[in-house]
Amino acid sequence: MRDLMIEETAGLKVSGVHITRKGSVLLDVPQLSLNGPGPTLILGPNGAGKSLLLRCLHGLISPDCGRVTQGGVPLNAVHKSQQAMVFQQPVLLRRSVAGNLDFALKRVGLARAERKKKIADLLAEGGLSEKARQSAKYLSGGEAQRLAVLRALALSPKTLFLDEPTSSLDPGATQAIERMILSASSQGVRIVMVTHDIGQARRLASDVVMMQGGYVVEHGAAKQVLDSPASEASRRYLAGRLVT
Structure with a gap:
């Protein structure tokens, strides 16, 4: 097992974040605090602003106004090694599996x-020991995503962001990624993850952020939000009805 014992959770706080493009509001989050142990899962329909919020939390996108802090510190003052991100499509280096981790x-x-x-x-944790010398470009989709997660965790981040990391994977590969996520969370890594999979949210989430139209319509403990949602938008989404 990796040595990822992190002493305390890295709290994330969004204050007055607003993004507008061509007259359309893409993201409007007056207040959002992610201070629990996690994992936090962000759900909502396409175009809800989930990935945009995730990128703001990671500092990849700067909002038009407002700010994001981690542990009370603005993102531009947070050392990059404290955060890592894994995208829907794994981004790997053109070198061996072990070489990606070594980098x-x-x-x-x-x-x-x-x-x-x-x-x-x-490699042992990700079940990739036998692939160590193989070029990463020959990995299957599930193997490549496991390597992407491992490479992110190699940095010992306080917070790991994941943007639908299992959306294109089969159930076996999804299960392997979920085990890695839960393992990292149990060792103190703060997980914030976007998903469309309500079942996945039930398996992984400590708390859930529900989004619609660029707004956070609900945030709370996973069981409360998923079983007894307070907002009409959440109820419609969780019931599988169209959300406009």
């Missing part, structure tokens, strides 16, 4: 001997 570990300054042991531990 990440070099960034955090690990010596060669330490990197070698860490890589072995990571």
Whole structure:
């Protein structure tokens, strides 16, 4: 197992974040605090602003106004190693499976001997030990996404953002990714994840953020939101009805 013992949760807070493009409001979040242990799962229909919110939380997109803080510190002052992100389509380097992990570990300054042991531990955790010398471009979709998650976790981030990491995977591959997510969460990594899969939210989430039309329509404990949603938008979405 990896050594990812992180002493405290990295709280995220959104204040007055607003994004408008060509006269249309894409994101409008007056207040949102993600201070629990996680995982936090963000749900909602297409175009709800889920991925846009995730990118704002990670600092990939700057809002027109408002700010995001982590642990009370503005994102531009947060060291990049405290956050990592995995996208829907894995982005891997043109090198071996082990080489992808080695590249990440070099960034955090690990010596060669330490990197070698860490890589072995990571590959074992992701079930990729036998693929270590293989070029990453020949991995299956599920294997590639596992490697992407492992590479993100190699940085020992306080917060890991995931944007629908299992949307194109079969049930077996999805289960493997979910195990990795729960393992990381149990070791103190704050997970914030976008998904369309309500079943996945039930399996993973500690709390749920429901979005519609760029707004957060509901946020609370997973069981409360998923079983007894307070907003009409949440009720319609969870019932599988069209949300406009």
